[in-house]
Amino acid sequence: MLRRLALTAVASLAVLSAGAPAATAATGPLPLLPIPLPVLQGDDATEKTQLRVTVSHSGDREADGVYELRCLPAGGTHPVAQQACDRLAELAKPTDRSDGKDPFRPVPSGAMCTQQFGGSATARVIGTWRGQHVDASFDRTNGCEIARWNTLRPVLPNVR
Template sequence: MLRRLALTAVASVAALSAAPSAAGATGPLPLPLPLLQSPDRLTVDVSDTGNPRADGTYELRCGPAGGTHPQAERACARLEQLTAEGRDPFAPAPAPADQMCTQMYGGPATARVFGTWGGRQVDVTFDRTNGCGVSRWNDMEPVLPSARS
């Protein structure tokens, strides 16, 4: 499938480059924008939520939504919402010295999200070891599964 897509893209670019332009300019035409942009693709690896159906590794693609993530459309919509609000959904957790967190333990759940979002590489972890981690996790639902204790 990927090979066929690549061959189709190369053939399309070759055909467009060979076609005369309306303005009479010579040289190849620029590549269409979708070929230049990398898709948003993330791997979400979740463990110890207490829900065996939530634990596992999921692929999430956005634009259009797809992959093996059980709620791909809702997860992509949440990421787009956070981005539109000017928030970085994959910002690293603040250092403990930079914030005060309640000592509320939300359970042993952990998650790692890595891949590409908005044209940049991301690799971030989430946990529920204190109130800040619980809040951060809940803010990323449904990208991360519900792990409420």
């Protein structure tokens, strides 16, 4: 049985091979078309990050200002762009301490926060993170907002 199957396969291949040159001669060679290949940007094109970070009233003249941050590859005018991109990538991955959700989301309404004042620093982040639109404001008016700010260091500067 196996011998018959092998013999049939060889005979079929011979017939197909003999007919291919005749078909090509009658119609001419097939045109060579480019095959589209995906463009690779990091892990996924949807992970593109481009942010404008505006920091005010931090108490540090070097920290205040407007910075551009691009990731994959890291660049822009952000003073520590590579570390900031590394932190954003780290925040995107679920771990035992983080759910891997949007680090730019606001403090949930009704959250119980300590009533401590962390200073008058404010920041606004606008742009795209992992392909998602970002428009987030930060301050240090209570414990929840301080923790939210600190989670994004070094995207946001280290202020006291």
